[in-house]
Amino acid sequence: MNRAGNPTISDVAARAGVSVPTVSRVLTGAARVSPAKRELVEAAIADLGYRPSAAARALVSRKPQTIAIIAGNTSRYGYAETIRGIEIAARAEGYTVMITVVESADEDEVDRAIAATLTQPLAGVAVLKFDPPGVAALAKIPPHLPVVALSGVRDPATPQAVLDEAAAADELTRHLLDLGHTTVHHVRVPPSRKVDGRTTGWRRALRRAGAPVPAAVDATWDPRSGVAIGRALAADPAVTAVFCGNDEIAMGVMRGITEAGLRIPDDVSVAGFDDNPLAELWSPPLTTVEQDFAGLGGRGFQLLLNAVDGTDDRRYSSERPRLVLRASTAAPKPRA
């Protein structure tokens, strides 16, 4: 019994009448143990309700079974789903997950978060490179620690799992152009850097089509920030199609446009990104891009595992999100 009242491995050994290492052997399966002793040990473990101490194990074996996720946020849709995907994959492999939130890219804040995290015995770290705090945190991870970046700008220096947002944004923009819109306006969510896949793909599609490239409008993460933007967009007769950086913002923008007296999609087409569960229930149902965030998390974890045990050396995983056409986009009609 230790100070917290938990049985220890030596309690088990004593009860089973074997040595401590023998107990360890049945626990880890590191060596063969005779069936007789194994049974004794298992019985003792069950009787005592013994649980091995991860701290002691990590200390001596250097094979920690914990990974840390560093994220700028834990509750927004894409973040939460990605974290869920990592957690599920990690759990399936017997890993425990620890979460550290870094709310700003402020150096002190990042340092503090990293320090708190690295204090733990970690098999590796997954960083959500969705935003500036994520980018800043990734830069501070010590080189010897296995790491994977989820999303973000391509960087060969680090294993990375991404969703090919640029390709999807390109496809969505092209779709709008094909519908007959002269150009497509764009409302951005706070980008992780100067470059942002959604914006890049949008611009690329416009350029390729020879369409004018309007200035992108910046929204915040708060869906309400889209309302004022929607109103302003509605006031400009040149605006017939709007591509928003995520579904929440799109919903805000739609509300602003509607409040201004225009109809969607008759007067203005609006598309989002992410395929939030509420997107298909919106009125009108929102055209968007389905992003498999949970899958992103799962692929990221696999890459991290590769980096940890080195069996597989794949370091990059990209998946193309899927366009979901719904009723919020249509061919332009001359405004009444």
Next chain:
Amino acid sequence: MNRAGNPTISDVAARAGVSVPTVSRVLTGAARVSPAKRELVEAAIADLGYRPSAAARALVSRKPQTIAIIAGNTSRYGYAETIRGIEIAARAEGYTVMITVVESADEDEVDRAIAATLTQPLAGVAVLKFDPPGVAALAKIPPHLPVVALSGVRDPATPQAVLDEAAAADELTRHLLDLGHTTVHHVRVPPSRKVDGRTTGWRRALRRAGAPVPAAVDATWDPRSGVAIGRALAADPAVTAVFCGNDEIAMGVMRGITEAGLRIPDDVSVAGFDDNPLAELWSPPLTTVEQDFAGLGGRGFQLLLNAVDGTDDRRYSSERPRLVLRASTAAPKPRA
């Protein structure tokens, strides 16, 4: 240097020309150290980029700085916000947070999750008692470990932070009744138990008003499950007001009602619960109950801290959610 290439406390000691315990003393502040040596040690720590190992610390000191959150889900709105609230409060107190997901109340799954969690050196555990997996997990936490339940049925055996959902549901139902509705129908989200605050408050208000109590309809967590329910409700002329267990379901129900050709709130009033960020952007903006989930998480962490260090013995914290009246509810009008 240990095997992972990290400097250890003895590297620091060697570099500073002092003993290991002296380094430990400046680290923990457990005893006075002469300014001269302290400076030497601090310089060595900085030079080496030394970070104490939480595993070793936890092993010897039995004062772990990690708490575990056990949750049935990490990405749904209320869950994610609550987790965020706990994380923020914990971080402010120097605690690291670990997350374990228990997806079903299945005994094996719960046991496995608990076992994986308890293996870590933990100061305490916060359980989201939002659903059956949460309830099942709570029952399995060993008695010596400090624990707090977030939400759920009142249980004096465990420190608990709640949102008084019954009071809020009662208030909302009464509001609908006061508007002139003969009764209020109710669509439930999967309850954590037979009793569920939202349903209880709804029923209480109806009974007190002498209004008929219709059978509650069960939805799943998927907002789409609300659509079919909405259609069915629309087919019943007796339905003029619907109170839904959460906003997502309410959005699905509204869509079903609209698809059936009825208008909201003219033909049917619909109210939700939670005040999802999208609720106010919905058409029409959704009447709901604002739940401060992040605050719930924060209060829960405080209670856990009380249980851990025993300075304060408060074990219960309840807060009354706030009614938010918007355009989805109105006085009943005879259907055309």
Next chain:
DNA sequence: TTGAAAGCGCTAACAG
């Protein structure tokens, strides 16, 4: 104020 010694709970050699 400081160092030497002991030991947290466990796994990794190493004999036997």
Next chain:
DNA sequence: CTGTTAGCGCTTTCAA
């Protein structure tokens, strides 16, 4: 197959 011996990185006695 199994026990003995070390020792992980740290804090906690205990003397000095």
